Amino acid sequence: MQPKLVQQHAAVAAVDLVKVYGAGDTAVRALDGVTVGFDRGRFTAIMGPSGSGKSTLMHCLAGLDTATSGQVLLGDTDLTRQPDRVLTKARRERIGFVFQSFNLLPQLTAAANITLPLDLAGLNPDPEFFDRLVTTLGLAGRLTHRPSELSGGQQQRVALARALVSRPEVVFADEPTGNLDSRSGAEVLRLLRDSVRDLGQTIVMVTHDPGAAAYADRVVMLADGRLAGEIDRPDIASVTDALQSLAAGR
Numbered sequence: 001m002q003p004k005l006v007q008q009h010a011a012v013a014a015v016d017l018v019k020v021y022g023a024g025d026t027a028v029r030a031l032d033g034v035t036v037g038f039d040r041g042r043f044t045a046i047m048g049p050s051g052s053g054k055s056t057l058m059h060c061l062a063g064l065d066t067a068t069s070g071q072v073l074l075g076d077t078d079l080t081r082q083p084d085r086v087l088t089k090a091r092r093e094r095i096g097f098v099f100q101s102f103n104l105l106p107q108l109t110a111a112a113n114i115t116l117p118l119d120l121a122g123l124n125p126d127p128e129f130f131d132r133l134v135t136t137l138g139l140a141g142r143l144t145h146r147p148s149e150l151s152g153g154q155q156q157r158v159a160l161a162r163a164l165v166s167r168p169e170v171v172f173a174d175e176p177t178g179n180l181d182s183r184s185g186a187e188v189l190r191l192l193r194d195s196v197r198d199l200g201q202t203i204v205m206v207t208h209d210p211g212a213a214a215y216a217d218r219v220v221m222l223a224d225g226r227l228a229g230e231i232d233r234p235d236i237a238s239v240t241d242a243l244q245s246l247a248a249g250r
């Protein structure tokens with residue numbers, strides 16, 4: 001696909017992205033020329049076999065890792081051409097993160113964890129949006145609690161509020177339900193989907209779980225560091241079939 005076409009509706013895009021770890025005989029080509037756009041206001045899941053490059057792609061898209069060649073476009077900004085201080089600012093102000101391990105600060109209350117990225121950027125939360133977010137996420141009665149006083153599902157909802165509160169251009173979610181029981185996991189996935197539907201949020205999620213991917217609007221498949229197909233409006237059966245075909249080398 002032409003880079004211009006990929007970029008047009010994309011909140012974030014990779015253009016001919018290559019990532020090589022190491023050098024010489026032991027070099028690993030984790031990304032081997034990936035061109036893909038992630039549309040604004042959509043929920044996309046990245047899937048593929050273990051070692052296919054999912055985490056590497058997400059880390060490069062989020063400016064957490066540098067690519068060997070190619071471009072990462074966040075809106076009109078080419079992240080691959082920016083000095084560290086610009087990358088740090090972009091990560092803080094334009095991108096939200098949700099990790100498998102929640103990554104909350106144990107000494108801070110839920111409310112302080114949620115507003116931390118804004119505090120670090122010297123910005124104030126929009127009080128109306130903050131209230132709407134914590135009410136929607138079922139956290140209104142938990143704001144003074146510390147992470148150790150919250151269940152896993154509640155901690156992940158705090159992490160989700162933290163990712164959404166600045167209305168970032170993209171939220172990256174890395175196996176966000178990996179540490180949750182199936183009920184709490186389903187709740188977090190519903191909330192991710194609702195934030196796309198109700199707030200117009202753009203979400204890119206890496207997952208191994210076809211059940212989680214079925215909440216997305218689109219699934220992008222990777223194999224051996226390359227794009228290996230995509231599914232529009234996925235369901236569990238179509239995702240499982242595609243993964244099985246990849247595993248069988250078809």
Ligand SMILES: Nc1ncnc2c1ncn2[C@@H]1O[C@H](COP(=O)(O)OP(=O)(O)OP(=O)(O)O)[C@@H](O)[C@H]1O
Nearest residue numbers: 021022028030048049050051052053054055056057
């Ligand atoms: N820091 C690193 N140094 C060397 N090789 C690496 C490094 N990180 C990843 N790799 C290699 O790059 C390839 C892609 O890894 P990556 O973690 O992106 O895959 P993945 O699809 O996310 O895998 P998984 O589903 O197992 O998490 C793998 O072969 C991996 O071993």
